[in-house]
Amino acid sequence: MNRGAAATERIAVLLVGLALLVLGAGAAAWERDWIPDAVDRVDASALLDRTDEPWWPWVVGLLGLVLVVLGLRWLLAHARRRSLGRLKLPGTGRGGALEADSGALLDAASAALAEAPGVTARGGRIWRDQHEVVAELRAGLDPGADLDEVADAADRAASVLSASLGPQAPARCRVLLVRGRRWTRRTRVR
Template sequence: MSRGTLALDRVMTALAGLVLVALGVLGILWWAGRLGSVPDHVDLSGIRWWPRQQWWPWALGVGGVILALLGLRWLLAHLPRRGISVLSLPGSDPEGRLLVAAGPVIDAAADALARTPGVRSARGRVNHDRGRIVAHFDATIERGADLRTVADAADTVTGELQAALERQDLTGLVQLRTAGRNRAMPRVY
């Protein structure tokens, strides 16, 4: 989800809250008779003829379609974004761009992390997060894994990824999960 979507959600939530509080206060003041010149009853005779008009069903239909499209757009804005598929390398200029497919590069880095003693498996993806490029690794470790070794391997893999892509703005994020059971190790006879 983008920062713009989050900001819009917060603004609209605050606005809806303020409108509902204001309507509640106005309702209480109207019920208590403290609004002065506001009538005790609401007269809707001026708009009663709307539902009998030929344009009314069309207006409701168009309004419903517009609201449905806005709701669909809002829902789509909240879908998780896919990772970065192509990274631009330094040296790109108006005469040409140097691009690299992010998938094979991050897969190779995840494989390097998975070869660390105590790491059962690792997967990786590259995402944009708050204006930065983040190499996100999900690693499953054995229960007895040495966390210092795993952390050093993660730092090494991230450093090698930064060097290979020549991107100092790349940040590594490693999420560790502990395996449910330790794997049975092969026996040597």
């Protein structure tokens, strides 16, 4: 999702949240009778007269269906897996494309990470976060592993990714170290 879409979404969520807050406060005030003669002030007869029309259930049902489809589309847009299968490499021109398989890049970086004693590489993924490529490597860490060697191996893995992506490509490398079922996160930024 780009910044413009994210900003639009945040504004829409803010407006919907404020509208729901106002409606909730109004309903609470009505229930506690803090608004004198509220029943006499609200004239909903035009709307209530339409509910007896034969088309009314169809319009309400269609509106509900449209809202469900919009909600599902919004959820799918946020649940979409952002992993990249292929990466364009620096030096790619308009006439052709230099690409690298992200699985091969992850394998090379994982091999560099697994060189440390007590570390077992467990895969990873590469995705694009706005204008930056993020590589996430997962590795199992034995309880007796030397953390200095693990940090050096993480640096080597980040160097492998950096060399593959090019020095001018904005990139981050995150190494997730796992011991049993608990995850400890260590972030390396280039």
